[in-house]
Amino acid sequence: MTDPLHSDLLRLAQEAARRAGDLLRDGRPADLAVAKTKSSPIDVVTEMDIAAEKLITDLISEQRPDDGFLGEEGASTEGTSGVRWVIDPLDGTVNYLYGLPTWAVSIAAEQDGETVVGVVAAPMRGETYHAVRGAGSWATGAWEGERALACRPAPPLEQALVSTGFNYVTGVRVHQAEVAHRLIPLLRDIRRSGSAAVDLCDVAAGRLDGYYERGLHPWDLAAGDLIAREAGALTGGRPGERPAAHLAVAATPGVFEPLQRLLEEFGAWHD
Numbered sequence: 147m148t149d150p151l152h153s154d155l156l157r158l159a160q161e162a163a164r165r166a167g168d169l170l171r172d173g174r175p176a177d178l179a180v181a182k183t184k185s186s187p188i189d190v191v192t193e194m195d196i197a198a199e200k201l202i203t204d205l206i207s208e209q210r211p212d213d214g215f216l217g218e219e220g221a222s223t224e225g226t227s228g229v230r231w232v233i234d235p236l237d238g239t240v241n242y243l244y245g246l247p248t249w250a251v252s253i254a255a256e257q258d259g260e261t262v263v264g265v266v267a268a269p270m271r272g273e274t275y276h277a278v279r280g281a282g283s284w285a286t287g288a289w290e291g292e293r294a295l296a297c298r299p300a301p302p303l304e305q306a307l308v309s310t311g312f313n314y315v316t317g318v319r320v321h322q323a324e325v326a327h328r329l330i331p332l333l334r335d336i337r338r339s340g341s342a343a344v345d346l347c348d349v350a351a352g353r354l355d356g357y358y359e360r361g362l363h364p365w366d367l368a369a370g371d372l373i374a375r376e377a378g379a380l381t382g383g384r385p386g387e388r389p390a391a392h393l394a395v396a397a398t399p400g401v402f403e404p405l406q407r408l409l410e411e412f413g414a415w416h417d
Contacts, residue, residue, distance in 0.1 A: 152262050152278050155229065155255040159265040160276060162205045163251045166198040166235055167269035170251070173197075174242065191236075191243050195219055198235035202253060206231055218365045230256045234365040237266075238341030247271060252343040254368030264369030266343045275347040277369075277376035283350050295377040298352040300400020301334075306355035308397075308405065309337040309345045313361045322360060325414045332408065342394075346370025349396045350377035356397030356405050360414060367394055382406065384415055 148156075173194060199219040206213060214225025217233040224230075231253065236242060238249030247270035255263040260279070267274045273287040275295065283295040310326060312319050330336055337354065339345050343366065345357040350373045367389050371381050380402035383390045393415040395406050409415070 148281050155263045159253045162202040163265045163267035166251045167267040171269040195236045228258050232368040237343040241340045248339045248341050250343045252369045261372045264372035266369050277373040283373045283377040295350045297377050297379040297398040300398045303404045305334050306401045307334050308356040311359040325412045342366040343370040346374045349379050350374045356401045358395045362394050
């Protein structure tokens with residue numbers, strides 16, 4: 147049976163993600179990507195990002211005033227309840243700017259430093275993914291009712307479809323491209339969606355065999371990492387480490403270890 151506190155945190159995270167997703171979807175100007183001045187599209191996206199985070203933090207604070215927050219757009223409070231919310235109000239901002247559908251609202255709840263609830267809402271997909279620690283991963287979408295998520299049976303590495311992402315710092319991107327160049331001949335193929343949260347959920351849903359990326363922040367990872375793990379995936383960073391800024395890896399068992407080993411060999415975590 148799910149802990150009543152965790153059920154309450156899940157309900158609140160789902161409501162906050164739904165409302166923020168509606169705000170971002172319905173509030174996006176149709177001509178955002180072709181605005182006449184260079185700064186205005188970025189300004190609009192930043193405003194939407196901040197507005198979504200404020201909506202989330204206000205909604206949660208009304209019901210749980212003693213909780214802490216860590217958010218991409220600056221929300222940072224310690225709290226006194228032992229619960230902290232880790233929020234990415236708009237994961238996939240470049241996709242959002244260009245009108246591509248792969249962006250998401252990511253909300254995780256930590257209790258005493260451990261992630262216990264994760265929700266990722268992808269409004270343009272019409273899908274929402276969620277997990278509670280120890281209770282599996284689930285999704286709602288075009289299908290009827292909630293669907294239990296399970297990662298794919300492990301293929302041989304050479305048949306694995308793996309996703310990644312690229313940093314915006316040129317030197318880091320060049321190194322990431324070199325790593326991808328060495329990996330591609332050893333895999334079925336590589337994808338790049340532009341949203342870490344969605345990629346992690348796609349591993350959970352069996353749409354990808356694996357995912358790796360360097361340069362992620364806690365708010366990029368928290369919800370999606372739990373959703374992937376509760377669907378049976380393995381997650382980590384460098385061998386023996388948890389996912390971190392220098393490397394995050396998630397994959398179906400059987401793909402995880404050989405993929406992680408190659409990333410270590412190729413120095414995927416290097417500065």
